[in-house]
Amino acid sequence: MSIEIIIKETIEVLKNYKDEGSKIVGVVQHGIFPDELVLAAGAIPLRLILGGEDEQEIGDQYLSATTCPFGRATLGFLEKQHPLYSLIDTMIVGTFCNGVQNVSNYLEYFKIPSMPIIIPHRSTGLVFDYYLNELHKLTNYLEKLTGNKITTKNLLVAIKEYNQLRSLFREINDFRKKPNPPVCGQTIHKLVCQALLLGPKFMIPKLQDFLQQIRKNPPNHSGTRIFLTGSVITLGDPLIETIEELCGGLVVADDLCFSSDYFLEDVNITDSDPFRALATRYLCRNLCGRMIPDSRIPIILELYQKFRASGIINHTLKFCDSYSNLKTDFRKEMTEKNIPVLDLDRDYAESTVGQIQTRIEAFLEMII
Numbered sequence: 169m170s171i172e173i174i175i176k177e178t179i180e181v182l183k184n185y186k187d188e189g190s191k192i193v194g195v196v197q198h199g200i201f202p203d204e205l206v207l208a209a210g211a212i213p214l215r216l217i218l219g220g221e222d223e224q225e226i227g228d229q230y231l232s233a234t235t236c237p238f239g240r241a242t243l244g245f246l247e248k249q250h251p252l253y254s255l256i257d258t259m260i261v262g263t264f265c266n267g268v269q270n271v272s273n274y275l276e277y278f279k280i281p282s283m284p285i286i287i288p289h290r291s292t293g294l295v296f297d298y299y300l301n302e303l304h305k306l307t308n309y310l311e312k313l314t315g316n317k318i319t320t321k322n323l324l325v326a327i328k329e330y331n332q333l334r335s336l337f338r339e340i341n342d343f344r345k346k347p348n349p350p351v352c353g354q355t356i357h358k359l360v361c362q363a364l365l366l367g368p369k370f371m372i373p374k375l376q377d378f379l380q381q382i383r384k385n386p387p388n389h390s391g392t393r394i395f396l397t398g399s400v401i402t403l404g405d406p407l408i409e410t411i412e413e414l415c416g417g418l419v420v421a422d423d424l425c426f427s428s429d430y431f432l433e434d435v436n437i438t439d440s441d442p443f444r445a446l447a448t449r450y451l452c453r454n455l456c457g458r459m460i461p462d463s464r465i466p467i468i469l470e471l472y473q474k475f476r477a478s479g480i481i482n483h484t485l486k487f488c489d490s491y492s493n494l495k496t497d498f499r500k501e502m503t504e505k506n507i508p509v510l511d512l513d514r515d516y517a518e519s520t521v522g523q524i525q526t527r528i529e530a531f532l533e534m535i536i
């Protein structure tokens with residue numbers, strides 16, 4: 169499905185929700201944010217997942233060119249009043265990284281009310297309690313916004329819906345282990361992006377249909393098996409397409425926030441405190457490079473092996489502090505294990521696509 173169709177479909181669905189009285193809650197953070205809370209309040213979470221060269225340039229009016237392209241592009245989409253972002257009633261902002269903080273600082277220009285939450289970089293002891301408290305603050309804000317109480321009962325319903333969605337994603341993702349898998353990296357990424365825009369009600373039946381289709385009539389994907397890690401890949405970012413369609417690679421596994429990190433871990437519904445269960449899932453069991461210490465390595469190694477990848481592409485958006493600081497240590501760890509790594513630093517400028525393609529092709533040739 170093309171990106172234009174995904175966006176058009178999302179706008180139609182969200183307009184219907186709004187007509188029924190639901191509020192649309194924009195979320196700038198890529199992850200470590202419990203959409204379940206928003207749903208339990210009777211509102212619709214809408215992750216900001218767009219990126220693009222034109223919008224990055226528009227965003228340059230607000231932010232310096234040494235800010236991450238995602239932050240600049242997000243302001244660009246708001247400035248040009250993109251029809252998807254124009255549906256947002258309120259935005260969840262705050263500290264996550266420099267990019268998110270920069271978007272937060274400029275929101276008043278767009279007259280969008282916002283609620284800041286602090287997402288810590290560590291997850292233990294008092295820091296965990298702090299994050300839990302932030303979730304309670306967010307709950308109060310959402311209750312005031314919607315006029316609905318977030319009860320244990322409706323929070324559990326929301327958690328179960330998201331767990332079902334994640335479970336379907338894991339089932340689909342498992343097909344990527346096969347020699348010629350029926351699912352490629354682009355498919356998973358686009359489906360997760362749709363889930364981030366539309367939520368479980370819309371996506372659960374869609375994923376059930378998709379599973380039936382690939383069981384009945386599985387397509388075959390082939391190519392050099394790649395693990396993809398690093399900065400966020402937005403909807404419309406051509407990187408995965410370039411790897412798979414132009415360079416002969418196949419992204420068989422990843423730890424990306426708009427892909428595997430979205431669905432690999434469930435929220436524990438047996439925890440007697442669903443808020444604590446949400447905090448545990450999102451703060452302690454995520455794959456985001458911004459966390460200290462960086463606990464991704466053993467998980468990446470396990471996925472790399474299970475999905476039988478032959479090399480890693482480590483993608484960093486320029487000036488993305490969450491990932492650029494990790495590059496050297498990451499390469500060192502992987503080199504010690506004889507795993508080939510290609511470091512790719514880029515922004516949304518289309519002029520660099522040819523150069524990126526050449527580097528990926530050379531890397532794939534080397535590891536075949």
Ligand code: SF4
Nearest residue numbers: 236265267268488490
């Ligand atoms: S994680 Fe990186 S790319 Fe994303 S907003 Fe933060 S700095 Fe920008």
